[in-house]
Amino acid sequence: MPETFGDRLRRIREEKRLNQAELAERTGFQPSAISHFESGRRAPSFDNLKKLADSLAVTIDFLLGRETLPTTAGPVAEKLFRNFEKMTAEDQDDLSKFAAMLAEKNRRRQENK
Amino acid sequence: MPETFGDRLRRIREEKRLNQAELAERTGFQPSAISHFESGRRAPSFDNLKKLADSLAVTIDFLLGRETLPTTAGPVAEKLFRNFEKMTAEDQDDLSKFAAMLAEKNRRRQENK
DNA sequence: ATAGATTATGACGAACTCGTCAACTCACAG
DNA sequence: CTGTGAGTTGACGAGTTCGTCATAATCTAT
Numbered sequence: 001m002p003e004t005f006g007d008r009l010r011r012i013r014e015e016k017r018l019n020q021a022e023l024a025e026r027t028g029f030q031p032s033a034i035s036h037f038e039s040g041r042r043a044p045s046f047d048n049l050k051k052l053a054d055s056l057a058v059t060i061d062f063l064l065g066r067e068t069l070p071t072t073a074g075p076v077a078e079k080l081f082r083n084f085e086k087m088t089a090e091d092q093d094d095l096s097k098f099a100a101m102l103a104e105k106n107r108r109r110q111e112n113k
Numbered sequence: 114m115p116e117t118f119g120d121r122l123r124r125i126r127e128e129k130r131l132n133q134a135e136l137a138e139r140t141g142f143q144p145s146a147i148s149h150f151e152s153g154r155r156a157p158s159f160d161n162l163k164k165l166a167d168s169l170a171v172t173i174d175f176l177l178g179r180e181t182l183p184t185t186a187g188p189v190a191e192k193l194f195r196n197f198e199k200m201t202a203e204d205q206d207d208l209s210k211f212a213a214m215l216a217e218k219n220r221r222r223q224e225n226k
Numbered sequence: 227a228t229a230g231a232t233t234a235t236g237a238c239g240a241a242c243t244c245g246t247c248a249a250c251t252c253a254c255a256g
Numbered sequence: 257c258t259g260t261g262a263g264t265t266g267a268c269g270a271g272t273t274c275g276t277c278a279t280a281a282t283c284t285a286t
Contacts, residue, residue: 005159017201020263026202030245035264043159045243045272046118050177057197057205060173064163072198073179080197080209083216084190091215096193098211102204103196133233143275148234155273158242 006038008065012056013038017106026055119151121178125169126151139168 003011013023013034020034027034028051036042037052044052053060054074062071084092116124126136126147133147140147141164149155150165157165166173197205 016205017203019261021261022202030247031263032247032265033243033245035262036243039264041265042243045158046156046162048243049159049162053174053179056202059179060177061166064173066172072194073174076205076209077197078180080205080212081190081194083209083212084193086216087212087219089189091219092189092193095208095212095215096189096196099193099196099200099208102201102208103199106200106204132231134231143277144233145235145277146273146275148232149273152234154235158273161273 003065004040005043005064006040008063009034009052010038012058012063016056017109018056023052023055027051116178117153118156118177119153121176122147122165123151125171125176129169136165136168140164 013020018026020038021031023029024031024034027048029048033042037044049060049063053063054076056063057074057076058071059073061067084095087095126133131139133151134144136142137144137147140161142161146155146161150157162173162176166176169176197208200208
């Protein structure tokens with residue numbers, strides 16, 4: 001059985017360590033709307049699909065299971081990379097180290113259940 | 114005026130040298146449905162968005178005008194990019210703010226010299 | 227200018243999502 | 257046991273898209 005849209009949404013949300021209420025707040029939905037999407041009760045409309053992808057900082061294609069890289073998109077990612085271009089190489093290294101630290105922190109949390 | 118979804122759909126369809134009827138046949142719509150989409154009278158639903166992207170052989174993100182990253186190349190950018198995907202949404206926000214700070218610092222330094 | 231292809235527009239009921247809200251389960255901490 | 261937080265489910269009217277069809281408008285040649 002293939003992974004449904006709802007399954008994928010849930011998986012990505014949990015990877016980003018958001019609960020339904022938090023994701024609802026970011027997207028401007030009711031928490032129940034997230035639940036409806038994840039359980040397959042409703043399919044998000046055009047506009048709301050965009051909001052979900054933005055809030056999770058992933059591509060819509062990734063959200064829909066067309067696994068083409070990069071998986072990252074949206075306003076947060078765009079701002080980050082735009083600013084990345086505007087700093088010194090040294091600052092870029094520092095930023096990258098900070099990112100590695102955050103990613104590592106998340107990896108360890110994943111381990112400890 | 115930003116390019117609307119309908120504008121983009123039309124542009125891509127014409128690039129592929131399809132008329133509305135041909136695209137309609139590929140997607141299983143009525144020709145009028147394509148016209149409705151291109152003129153902005155209707156916004157395609159979740160499912161139909163997928164069909165359109167399939168039939169035109171483009172990503173949904175491209176269809177929606179989301180610039181696919183990265184514009185930046187190099188090992189440092191790639192590492193940052195990979196780690197970005199592996200952190201919580203909140204950390205992504207924090208990282209982006211840190212990047213904005215560094216970029217701002219560099220901008221001010223440029224001014225004073 | 228006439229004919230044919232292409233696109234545009236508008237209507238119809240059916241089906242769907244929307245936001246909102248209430249009621250319910252379930253896990254877990256005090 | 258009691259409460260608190262997270263998630264589920266189901267309902268409601270309002271609004272939208274659905275497929276289908278008819279018809280008007282526009283373009284493209286001969």
